[in-house]
Amino acid sequence: MTACQPVQFSLVTRASSDHTMELAIRGxxxxxxxxxxxxxxxxxxxxxxxxxxxxLRHLHVDCAELTAIDxxxxxxxxxxxxxTHPAGVTLHFHRRPVHFVRMLEVTGTADHLVERADDxxxxxxxxxxxxxxxxxxxxx
Numbered sequence: 001m002t003a004c005q006p007v008q009f010s011l012v013t014r015a016s017s018d019h020t021m022e023l024a025i026r027g028x029x030x031x032x033x034x035x036x037x038x039x040x041x042x043x044x045x046x047x048x049x050x051x052x053x054x055x056l057r058h059l060h061v062d063c064a065e066l067t068a069i070d071x072x073x074x075x076x077x078x079x080x081x082x083x084t085h086p087a088g089v090t091l092h093f094h095r096r097p098v099h100f101v102r103m104l105e106v107t108g109t110a111d112h113l114v115e116r117a118d119d120x121x122x123x124x125x126x127x128x129x130x131x132x133x134x135x136x137x138x139x140x
Contacts, residue, residue: 007067009033013044018052021045026065029073037076045083056089064095069103081113 009027016022021044029037048056059080081091093100093114104110 007065009036011037011040013040015048015051018055019057020060021048021056021058022060022062024062024065026067028068028070029066029076030068030070031072034072034076037073038079041080042083054087056087058092059084059089060092060094062094063097063100066097066100069100071107074103074107074109077113078109 007027012024014022023041023044027033045056084091091113104113
């Protein structure tokens with residue numbers, strides 16, 4: 001029997017305009033990667049603010065390759081919302097896998113975290129052009 005290798009965590013970020021940023025999560029968002037996720041996202045948000053000022057209004061998160069999420073991963077997403085919401089940035093979660101939707105439903109955080117009704121399971125195209133992007137620095 002062959003053991004399954006875990007999917008390596010990475011986060012791809014891209015500023016598509018001064019008002020919009022895109023993230024793509026790959027792998028597990030959990031105890032082992034929650035801090036790495038927040039460090040990478042906060043760095044990307046800081047870089048965007050340095051480059052464009054406080055003009056960011058939409059943060060699109062592609063969850064198609066999110067393989068698992070636990071309470072620490074959810075906590076990291078809630079911390080992201082705590083940073084973006086006061087700044088007037090709307091989070092959009094696209095192509096949400098069933099396990100992610102279930103986590104939001106079971107914990108009662110769906111209405112709090114997901115601000116837009118049109119961000120449904122499996123809808124919305126992922127960010128198309130990811131040239132010039134790099135994965136998060138500390139991969140496991």
